[in-house]
Amino acid sequence: DAGVTQSPTHLIKTRGQHVTLRCSPISGHxxxxxxxxxxxxxxxxxxxxxxxxxxxxxxxxxxxxARQFPNYSSELNVNALLLGxxxxxxxxxxxxxxxxxxxxxxxxxxxxxxx
Amino acid sequence: xxxxxxxxxxxxxxxGRISILxxxxxxxxxxxxxxxKKYPAEGPxxxxxxxxxxDKNEDGRFTVFLNKSAKHLSLHIVPSQPGxxxxxxxxxxxxxxxxxxxxxxxxxxxx
Numbered sequence: 001d002a003g004v005t006q007s008p009t010h011l012i013k014t015r016g017q018h019v020t021l022r023c024s025p026i027s028g029h030x031x032x033x034x035x036x037x038x039x040x041x042x043x044x045x046x047x048x049x050x051x052x053x054x055x056x057x058x059x060x061x062x063x064x065x066a067r068q069f070p071n072y073s074s075e076l077n078v079n080a081l082l083l084g085x086x087x088x089x090x091x092x093x094x095x096x097x098x099x100x101x102x103x104x105x106x107x108x109x110x111x112x113x114x115x
Numbered sequence: 116x117x118x119x120x121x122x123x124x125x126x127x128x129x130x131g132r133i134s135i136l137x138x139x140x141x142x143x144x145x146x147x148x149x150x151x152k153k154y155p156a157e158g159p160x161x162x163x164x165x166x167x168x169x170d171k172n173e174d175g176r177f178t179v180f181l182n183k184s185a186k187h188l189s190l191h192i193v194p195s196q197p198g199x200x201x202x203x204x205x206x207x208x209x210x211x212x213x214x215x216x217x218x219x220x221x222x223x224x225x226x
Contacts, residue, residue, distance in 0.1 A: 004158070033213070042119075042204050042216030043159070056213045090158055101147055101166060104214060106158030 002027070004093050004107035012113045013081050021076045021110045025093030031055070032074040033104060034066055035090040043090055049074055078112075086114045118142045119207050121217035128224050134192040136220050138205030141186065145207040145215075150179060150190045152201045153219070159204055163190070195224045 005024045013019050025032050031050040035043035045058040049068035068074045072093075078085055088111050092104035120139045128134045136150075146167040151159035165172040165179045165188065172179050178191045192199055205217040 035216075040218070042121075042206075042218045045213045045215070048213055058213070092158075101164070102208070103149065103161055103164060105161060106151075108156070108158045 004091055004105055006089075006091050006107040006110050008110060009108065010111045010113075012115065014115050015081055015083060017081050017114075018077065018079050019081060019112060021078075021089050021091075021112075022073065023076070023091030023093075023107060024073045025091075026095075026105055029093035029095050029105075030072055031094045031096065031102075032068055032072065033092045033094070034074070034076045035092065036060075037088045037090055037109070038086075046076070081114045083114050086112060088112075117218070118145075119205055119215050119217040121203075121205055121220045123220050124218075125221040125223070128195045128222065130197055130224055130226050131194045134190075134195045134199065134222055134224065136190045136192075136203050136205075136222065138188050138190075138217055139186060140188075140207050142207070142209060142215075143186065144209045147208045148179070148181060148188050149206045149208075149214075150177075151204045151206060151216075152199075153204060154201050162203075192222075195222075197224050197226050200224045 007022045033048040034046040037043045047066040048056040052068045063079045066076045088109045090109045091107045094104045096102045149164040150162045153159045163177045181188045202219045204219045
């Protein structure tokens with residue numbers, strides 16, 4: 001079975017540009033979350049989508065937006081890129097059990113470098 | 116404010132011995148805890164989880180202990196193997212909310 005896939009794997013942009021990152025969840029998973037991981041820190045939550053609805057948003061500026069499609073894949077968009085947006089962007093998909101426990105499974109990430 | 120803390124940035128252990136990775140949290144509403152392992156150039160891989168109604172969960176060489184009164188959990192790896200060398204993240208969830216990750220501990224298992 002395919003795990004979570006993300007594209008592209010690497011990306012170089014310049015300040016002020018816009019970027020779109022893509023994620024396909026594990027088959028059957030309806031929830032997708034996005035995280036930003038900068039060097040030396042743990043993943044920081046950006047967004048969660050469930051059944052195409054935004055379920056949660058972390059402490060990120062409005063330059064960050066996301067959406068989920070009918071096939072449960074997702075896009076993360078970042079406008080007006082800043083140098084500080086350089087990071088590994090991780091996508092995770094999850095399946096919530098009847099007991100409410102949820103395990104997130106991560107993709108390999110997209111490494112974004114803003115020059 | 117870090118709600119999930121991993122105060123040891125790194126840990127070195129001899130192959131075959133026990134590795135103990137620690138995690139502390141501040142939010143008493145957290146009800147579910149997970150450990151992830153991350154190799155370079157890969158996404159985090161789920162290892163083991165524990166619900167707040169339990170104090171121990173075991174899966175092969177990995178055991179997670181939860182002390183709710185101390186707001187502390189630990190991951191024990193026995194016996195440690197060189198392939199266990201990676202960065203380990205502790206994560207916690209407030210039911211209905213989202214996951215909060217610690218900064219990670221780099222484990223090195225020496226042959």
